[in-house]
Amino acid sequence: MKQPLPKGFKVLEVEEKWQKKWEDMGVYRFDWNDKTCPTFSIDTPPPYPSGEFHMGLVLNWTYFDMVARYKRMKSYNVYFPQGWDCHGLPTEVEVEKLHGIKKTDLPPDKFRRLCEELVSKNIGVMKKAITNLGCSIDWTTEYKTMDPNYWRRTQLSFVLLYKKGFIYRGTHPVNWCPRCETAIADAEVEYETRTAQLHYIRFKLEEGGFLTIATTRPELIPACVTVAVNAHDERYKRYVGKEIHVPTANRTVEVITDDLVDPEFGTGVVMICTYGDKADVKSVSKHNLPVITCVDEKGEMTQNAGKYAGMTTEEAKKAIIEDLKKEGLLEKIEPISQEVSVCWRCHTPIEILEREQWFMKTRILTDQIEKNALEIKWYPDYMKYRLIDWAKSLDWDWVISRQRVFATPIPIWYCKKCNETVLAEPDWLPIDPRIENPKIDKCPKCGSNEFKPERDVLDTWFDSSISCAVHAGWPDRKDWRRLFPADMHASGVDIIRTWAYYLMVRHLALFNEKPYKSCLINGMVLGTDGRSMHKSFGNYVASQEVFSKRGADAARQWVAGGGATGSDIPFRWPDVEYGWRFLIKLWNASRFVSNQLKDYILDENARHVLQPLDKWILSKAERLTKRVTDALERCQFNIAMEEVRNFTWHVFCDCYIEAAKDRLYKPEFHGEEKRKAAQYMLYNVLYRILQLLAPITPHITEEIYQTMYAEEKGYRSIHLSPWPTLDIKSMDEEAEKHGDLIMAVITEVRREKAEKRMSLNTQIKRLTIYAGGKGTAEIIMESRRDISGTCKVADIEIVPEEREGREIKPYSNISFVAEY
Numbered sequence: 035m036k037q038p039l040p041k042g043f044k045v046l047e048v049e050e051k052w053q054k055k056w057e058d059m060g061v062y063r064f065d066w067n068d069k070t071c072p073t074f075s076i077d078t079p080p081p082y083p084s085g086e087f088h089m090g091l092v093l094n095w096t097y098f099d100m101v102a103r104y105k106r107m108k109s110y111n112v113y114f115p116q117g118w119d120c121h122g123l124p125t126e127v128e129v130e131k132l133h134g135i136k137k138t139d140l141p142p143d144k145f146r147r148l149c150e151e152l153v154s155k156n157i158g159v160m161k162k163a164i165t166n167l168g169c170s171i172d173w174t175t176e177y178k179t180m181d182p183n184y185w186r187r188t189q190l191s192f193v194l195l196y197k198k199g200f201i202y203r204g205t206h207p208v209n210w211c212p213r214c215e216t217a218i219a220d221a222e223v224e225y226e227t228r229t230a231q232l233h234y235i236r237f238k239l240e241e242g243g244f245l246t247i248a249t250t251r252p253e254l255i256p257a258c259v260t261v262a263v264n265a266h267d268e269r270y271k272r273y274v275g276k277e278i279h280v281p282t283a284n285r286t287v288e289v290i291t292d293d294l295v296d297p298e299f300g301t302g303v304v305m306i307c308t309y310g311d312k313a314d315v316k317s318v319s320k321h322n323l324p325v326i327t328c329v330d331e332k333g334e335m336t337q338n339a340g341k342y343a344g345m346t347t348e349e350a351k352k353a354i355i356e357d358l359k360k361e362g363l364l365e366k367i368e369p370i371s372q373e374v375s376v377c378w379r380c381h382t383p384i385e386i387l388e389r390e391q392w393f394m395k396t397r398i399l400t401d402q403i404e405k406n407a408l409e410i411k412w413y414p415d416y417m418k419y420r421l422i423d424w425a426k427s428l429d430w431d432w433v434i435s436r437q438r439v440f441a442t443p444i445p446i447w448y449c450k451k452c453n454e455t456v457l458a459e460p461d462w463l464p465i466d467p468r469i470e471n472p473k474i475d476k477c478p479k480c481g482s483n484e485f486k487p488e489r490d491v492l493d494t495w496f497d498s499s500i501s502c503a504v505h506a507g508w509p510d511r512k513d514w515r516r517l518f519p520a521d522m523h524a525s526g527v528d529i530i531r532t533w534a535y536y537l538m539v540r541h542l543a544l545f546n547e548k549p550y551k552s553c554l555i556n557g558m559v560l561g562t563d564g565r566s567m568h569k570s571f572g573n574y575v576a577s578q579e580v581f582s583k584r585g586a587d588a589a590r591q592w593v594a595g596g597g598a599t600g601s602d603i604p605f606r607w608p609d610v611e612y613g614w615r616f617l618i619k620l621w622n623a624s625r626f627v628s629n630q631l632k633d634y635i636l637d638e639n640a641r642h643v644l645q646p647l648d649k650w651i652l653s654k655a656e657r658l659t660k661r662v663t664d665a666l667e668r669c670q671f672n673i674a675m676e677e678v679r680n681f682t683w684h685v686f687c688d689c690y691i692e693a694a695k696d697r698l699y700k701p702e703f704h705g706e707e708k709r710k711a712a713q714y715m716l717y718n719v720l721y722r723i724l725q726l727l728a729p730i731t732p733h734i735t736e737e738i739y740q741t742m743y744a745e746e747k748g749y750r751s752i753h754l755s756p757w758p759t760l761d762i763k764s765m766d767e768e769a770e771k772h773g774d775l776i777m778a779v780i781t782e783v784r785r786e787k788a789e790k791r792m793s794l795n796t797q798i799k800r801l802t803i804y805a806g807g808k809g810t811a812e813i814i815m816e817s818r819r820d821i822s823g824t825c826k827v828a829d830i831e832i833v834p835e836e837r838e839g840r841e842i843k844p845y846s847n848i849s850f851v852a853e854y
């Protein structure tokens with residue numbers, strides 16, 4: 035005697051129950067001891083603990099989780115880790131804001147502690163959200179990049195790359211955020227279109243007369259090192275090589291030619307400063323020009339700016355414009371729309387400063403990146419070009435040092451006497467050189483025993499970009515190569531240039547191997563109005579609101595069905611509602627099935643007398659299995675979900691169950707054998723549906739499985755049950771054709787009742803079907819009992835000829851006449 039499902043499905047209760055049970059049961063643990071099943075490792079990106087698990091992350095994590103669950107059911111030993119990328123600017127900025135301080139107001143260890151507190155709190159909130167989403171993470175793998183045990187790995191990778199020659203210290207221009215007071219990498223620079231003012235300024239020629247240059251940044255005039263024109267610009271040819279006065283500064287520079295100068299921009303004469311933009315950097319290195327730094331780390335004017343020293347750049351700009359006006363050197367000012375480089379975190383326009391920094395050689399790897407990107411399987415395929423194009427576009431190596439506090443320390447000291455660089459040895463790690471001395475007695479070069487620490491710290495990407503190796507167990511597990519490269523790296527389209535790129539360069543440099551074999555890319559979540567989702571746009575939806583209203587299984591259906599993998603998807607409440615209604619439909623159908631199976635005993639060897647409609651649903655279920663499997667293999671989640679949802683709702687519930695009811699209810703009329711056959715189909719097709727849905731809606735499928743199937747099937751969880759293998763011999767095109775015809779007859783008769791506003795239970799005294807041919811008549815004849823049972827027909831007659839009646843769509847030669 036089987037237990038039927040209870041009435042009413044309590045979504046939130048059921049979800050919470052399973053989230054807890056799965057963890058207690060250890061359903062999602064990777065089995066290190068299992069050497070028989072193939073492994074499948076996912077490189078889960080450790081998120082930055084902002085404290086908010088927004089809908090974009092819901093999209094990311096649902097994608098990863100659907101893959102993990104599918105692969106687990108495909109009998110892979112799945113490794114689905116979770117870490118937290120704690121360090122970095124965003125947390126520091128947040129702590130400064132929260133406590134109303136600047137990082138320099140506190141000793142570094144105190145400031146660091148405030149950061150750690152905030153991060154731990156935020157991780158708690160986000161971990162809860164990942165759990166609420168029903169992600170099948172192996173939580174025994176959890177790690178935090180701010181823990182000394184992770185520093186050890188980051189620092190070891192630094193030491194190894196240093197020894198391999200990939201890391202160097204040098205004075206180069208870097209992107210600098212004057213608000214955050216740190217160097218930032220190209221990947222952290224964003225571009226905003228702003229309206230700027232183009233100033234036309236006269237530079238006096240030594241020989242008399244003047245040239246007018248156009249610039250948006252007159253405050254950089256004190257850093258002007260040359261004035262340039264295009265060599266092909268006939269207007270200015272005769273001035274090349276002439277000396278020209280730099281206004282407000284008491285010096286002259288030479289007029290030169292440079293191909294980078296656009297004759298169409300402004301007057302076609304430009305000043306080259308150190309540095310206004312990246313073009314200036316190129317010109318300086320090409321023409322071997324001097325560097326005059328007039329802006330410092332805080333965005334203030336230096337001594338090189340003469341009387342403007344100490345002013346902010348904004349103040350200096352105003353003062354210089356005033357002085358130019360007084361001297362009659364300012365011709366005019368025009369508005370101009372301009373792309374401004376800004377800090378990704380605080381949106382302050384960046385400066386380009388020359389400063390001693392640590393760099394990693396990345397550009398020498400560009401060819402290898404391209405080769406590997408082409409070898410990797412990308413979902414969707416075109417995303418590989420985002421990585422390749424980005425790698426090729428880079429002008430500079432990666433600046434990996436930061437002038438911040440909350441980060442992994444660089445394991446380096448310098449000899450106070452001879453300035454020799456001392457690199458930590460692997461067995462000293464983790465180490466904070468700001469607190470500890472190198473573990474050597476004296477400087478290997480001069481014998482001094484006094485050292486000063488490197489105070490700069492590492493870019494946070496330097497922590498997280500070794501995740502593929504760390505997840506695999508590097509450097510502690512001897513067998514780490516078993517899970518390396520990761521089978522899949524997964525992340526958002528907006529961070530290919532960071533996550534995917536940095537992972538690639540770091541692992542190529544460290545291990546001479548690509549870090550991942552495939553790359554799954556998701557798009558962005560847009561707001562309900564189709565614009566990007568943002569709190570200030572009023573289109574923001576918090577994930578907790580969705581979870582607490584309709585639960586995770588409904589939210590996951592929105593993700594899966596939102597659009598093609600890789601495309602941006604708008605958040606739509608109606609999709610969540612539809613998902614929720616589907617859960618209710620599935621629950622009610624399962625409850626019906628469970629009630630019909632009270633006396634059903636599974637017997638794999640029993641031979642059932644399958645009716646045409648049984649063979650029909652069996653074949654359709656097999657075909658569905660093939661389609662869903664193919665779609666999941668290609669990470670086409672929207673196709674997989676639509677297929678299984680349509681099948682469940684329309685083929686299984688609306689058609690098969692309705693047509694089978696009479697057989698189930700009236701064995702005395704149809705025969706016990708036929709009832710058994712219907713029970714057998716209900717049992718198996720529902721099980722198939724649950725299995726195919728399990729990666730998408732893990733909670734409801736588990737609940738139904740545990741009540742109806744667990745005892746007989748014997749798997750601890752539906753998520754540990756093997757994915758259905760295709761049963762080719764059940765796929766029967768003829769059975770499907772015949773069943774489609776029978777279902778069309780039933781549907782059309784029921785439709786007529788509905789149009790006549792009759793109840794579906796209204797008796798039809800006599801139903802005459804004009805089959806339009808002998809073959810069709812025989813097919814309909816075979817299922818006449820299902821038809822008359824479902825349509826409540828007292829007397830059914832099947833005529834082989836084609837005659838006038840209500841047409842049974844889409845068969846133009848078949849019709850019927852019903853007498854009520």
Ligand SMILES: [Zn+2]
Pocket residue numbers: 211212213214215377378379380381382
């Ligand atoms: Zn900034």
Ligand SMILES: [Zn+2]
Pocket residue numbers: 449450451452453454477478479480481482
């Ligand atoms: Zn020394």
